[in-house]
Amino acid sequence: MSNAINWFELPAVNFKRAVKFYGDILGQELQLMDNEQMQMAFFPTSDKGVGGCLTYGNGNKPNSEGALVYLNGGDNLEQYLSKVETAGGKIIMEKTSIGENGYMGLFLDSEGNRVALHSMN
DSSP: OOOOOEEEEESSSSSHHHHHHHHHHHHOOOOOEOSSSSEEEOOOOOSSSSSSEEESSSHHHHHHHHOEEEEEOOOOOOOTTTTTTTTEEEEEEEEEEGGOOOEEEEEEEEEOEEEEEEOOO
16 A cells, blocks of 8 residues: 555535635646535646546535645645635644655635645655
8 A cells, every 4th residue: 555545535614615625725627526416626636646526416515624635735825825825714824844755735615615634845
């Protein structure tokens, strides 16, 4: 097993708003897919990276407690964190050093999910 995590899903109550939120902060379009059970919007990933998506219609509900997903903050997570509030989210922890493990920041997305960003710089 090369990674403990290989997939994540962030639920949305307003799918269109959530897709716009993450597209705005990441500066990339999410790939959309609809099926009979739910709508999905896939986060950008490489073939070897951990994948994930936004979901709507599968019964899951956004949550600000519990499991915490860390998104890749690239070279400097501030590039994404600085867009959170303009896009409709709320910063709950500014960029913070975690020592030799780099930096993290926390936010609530447009749906109420607590999400983190991580970068080495």
